Amino acid sequence: xxxxxxxxxxxxxxxxxxxxxxxxxxxxxxxxxxxxxxxxxxxxxxxxxxxxxxxxxxxxxxxxxxxxxxxxxxxxxxxxxxxxxxxxxxxxxxxxxxxxxxxxxxxxxxxxxxxxxxxxxxxxxxxxxxxxxxxxxxxxxxxxxxxxxxxxxxxxxxxxxxxxxxxxxxxxxxxxxxxxxxxxxxxxxxxxxxxxxxxxxxxxxxxxxxxxxxxxxxxxxxxxxxxxxxxxxxxxxxxxxxxxxxxxxxxxxxxxxxxxxxxxxxxxxxxxxxxxxxxxxxxxxxxxxxxxxxxxxxxxxxxxxxxxxxxxxxxxxxxxxxxxxxxxxxxxxxxxxxxxxxxxxxxxxxxxxxxxxxxxxxxxxxxxxxxxxxxxxxxxxxxxxxxxxxxxxxxxxxxxxxxxxxxxxxxxxxxxxxxxxxxxxxxxxxxxxxxxxxxxxxxxxxxxxxxxxxxxxxxxxxxxxxxxxxxxxxxxxxxxxxxxxxxxx
Amino acid sequence: xxxxxxxxxxxxxxxxxxxxxxxxxxxxxxxxxxxxxxxxxxxxxxxxxxxxxxxxxxxxxxxxxxxxxxxxxxxxxxxxxxxxxxxxxxxxxxxxxxxxxxxxxxx
Numbered sequence: 257x258x259x260x261x262x263x264x265x266x267x268x269x270x271x272x273x274x275x276x277x278x279x280x281x282x283x284x285x286x287x288x289x290x291x292x293x294x295x296x297x298x299x300x301x302x303x304x305x306x307x308x309x310x311x312x313x314x315x316x317x318x319x320x321x322x323x324x325x326x327x328x329x330x331x332x333x334x335x336x337x338x339x340x341x342x343x344x345x346x347x348x349x350x351x352x353x354x355x356x357x358x359x360x361x362x363x364x365x366x367x368x369x370x371x372x373x374x375x376x377x378x379x380x381x382x383x384x385x386x387x388x389x390x391x392x393x394x395x396x397x398x399x400x401x402x403x404x405x406x407x408x409x410x411x412x413x414x415x416x417x418x419x420x421x422x423x424x425x426x427x428x429x430x431x432x433x434x435x436x437x438x439x440x441x442x443x444x445x446x447x448x449x450x451x452x453x454x455x456x457x458x459x460x461x462x463x464x465x466x467x468x469x470x471x472x473x474x475x476x477x478x479x480x481x482x483x484x485x486x487x488x489x490x491x492x493x494x495x496x497x498x499x500x501x502x503x504x505x506x507x508x509x510x511x512x513x514x515x516x517x518x519x520x521x522x523x524x525x526x527x528x529x530x531x532x533x534x535x536x537x538x539x540x541x542x543x544x545x546x547x548x549x550x551x552x553x554x555x556x557x558x559x560x561x562x563x564x565x566x567x568x569x570x571x572x573x574x575x576x577x578x579x580x581x582x583x584x585x586x587x588x589x590x591x592x593x594x595x596x597x598x599x600x601x602x603x604x605x606x607x608x609x610x611x612x613x614x615x616x617x618x619x620x621x622x623x624x625x626x627x628x629x630x631x632x633x634x635x636x637x638x639x640x641x642x643x644x645x646x647x648x649x650x651x652x653x654x655x656x657x658x659x660x661x662x663x664x665x666x667x668x669x670x671x672x673x674x675x676x677x678x679x680x681x682x683x684x685x686x687x688x689x690x691x692x693x694x695x696x697x698x699x700x701x702x703x704x705x706x707x708x709x710x711x712x713x714x715x716x717x718x719x720x721x722x723x724x725x726x727x728x729x730x731x732x733x734x735x736x737x738x739x740x741x742x743x744x745x
Numbered sequence: 746x747x748x749x750x751x752x753x754x755x756x757x758x759x760x761x762x763x764x765x766x767x768x769x770x771x772x773x774x775x776x777x778x779x780x781x782x783x784x785x786x787x788x789x790x791x792x793x794x795x796x797x798x799x800x801x802x803x804x805x806x807x808x809x810x811x812x813x814x815x816x817x818x819x820x821x822x823x824x825x826x827x828x829x830x831x832x833x834x835x836x837x838x839x840x841x842x843x844x845x846x847x848x849x850x851x852x
Contacts, residue, residue: 402847443849445852452849458849467846473845474846476847477848495850504851506848508849508850510849
């Protein structure tokens with residue numbers, strides 16, 4: 257065999273092998289190609305079908321479908337996050353809100369009776385801070401809890417001297433300030449009825465017209481002139497709106513315990529001071545944002561003076577009745593002018609015996625043995641009125657100016673002592689005038705107020721309800737000027 | 746003295762009674778809300794009842810800014826822009842985070 261022949265033979269074998277190598281895959285490749293072709297045809301058919309459905313409006317576009325998938329994914333994620341927030345919201349049963357106030361005051365005092373003399377004096381630059389924490393919880397649809405923790409502090413280490421007639425001494429600061437429960441009560445709205453039951457430390461501070469001077473709404477049940485303090489009791493309320501059409505109409509009956517003798521077991525004889533009251537209020541018919549308020553209350557067993565140890569005193573000092581009325585319109589004729597007026601009439605029925613502070617000297621309710629007027633019945637009245645005008649100056653956020661006047665007669669016994677006034681403007685037996693300017697800084701959260709109060713006393717009774725007022729005439733007058741910043745959050 | 750005080754209070758109250766109703770107009774947000782929104786949002790209406798406390802004030806702001814009501818129903822034919830502005834002001838003023846009055850037995 258020639259070399260050519262050998263080479264040809266090898267080439268044939270190689271080619272034969274090569275053909276064999278490649279020739280074995282030809283059939284599967286064709287089959288795969290056929291499969292791909294069929295798949296493409298199927299997809300084309302699907303696309304044609306989808307396009308047809310889209311044209312017929314029966315299916316979303318591919319892009320929209322993709323978006324929907326993304327949205328579904330987002331919704332699922334958001335839902336998971338919302339579950340966490342919702343759980344936290346359910347567990348956060350109490351909502352907190354706060355109020356913080358800083359006050360700078362100046363006092364100029366003329367003819368203050370001290371140890372039988374009349375002295376002049378002044379208090380320069382008296383600073384104080386007040387913090388309130390308001391609590392709210394809607395326990396169920398018909399059960400609501402509300403509370404307020406309050407803290408008032410005169411700056412520095414100054415000791416605040418409580419006057420015996422200061423019913424709000426709990427609200428006034430001790431040497432280092434005092435955080436205490438100003439209100440804590442439950443409102444239970446009887447399901448399916450217009451009735452409600454309120455019990456606990458009642459909302460008794462910041463009643464009408466509190467909102468005028470404080471750029472807010474009423475924050476208590478009683479108008480400020482009649483009751484302002486801290487009282488524990490029970491109130492039954494009957495909503496009148498559905499029966500009578502009187503907007504915000506409410507009739508109330510209540511019972512308070514102002515003092516309790518919890519030393520009876522030690523044979524301490526002193527009757528508890530109980531207060532019964534009845535009130536009726538509603539909007540003034542036809543006038544939006546107004547209040548018509550009428551009420552009467554009777555205090556039984558006025559607590560005797562018992563500040564002095566080892567003295568004899570009666571089991572109680574008598575009783576009294578108050579008849580009260582308050583009218584208020586927040587915005588007369590849409591003019592920005594608001595007005596309020598309150599009138600209280602009081603009858604006191606003192607016992608003809610008092611606490612024996614010295615041998616033969618008794619001090620009782622509105623009388624004493626020195627003036628021989630123990631047990632003498634007294635009548636008194638008080639009025640409180642004022643105006644507020646919202647200036648139409650939007651560029652200045654509608655500042656407000658206001659004027660207030662109140663008067664208490666000789667035998668008026670105030671159960672209202674404004675927290676913000678060291679000298680208790682609403683407790684003055686005589687005339688008090690106030691002029692103020694209120695500048696909103698933020699509509700809801702912050703305002704400034706600057707003002708002056710002039711108190712012109714006709715009578716001065718440092719021992720509140722105790723002792724005779726027959727010789728209580730005085731030339732005392734106090735001019736107070738203040739600047740305050742109030743922030744709510 | 747007592748008689749004159751009573752007389753002053755009575756006269757002022759009487760004056761308010763006489764003159765105040767004259768100030769009523771369609772600008773009353775609550776009335777507008779009840780009349781316009783209450784058409785559908787009522788027990789017998791096509792939409793659920795709601796009040797201003799449904800949202801906080803910032804949520805009401807967003808609701809109106811984004812015209813969310815139009816997503817469910819276009820009310821432009823039933824409520825004018827001016828009326829809508831008054832209703833918006835009412836809802837924001839009485840929103841869940843608004844400054845509400847407090848008294849015993851008052852919701």
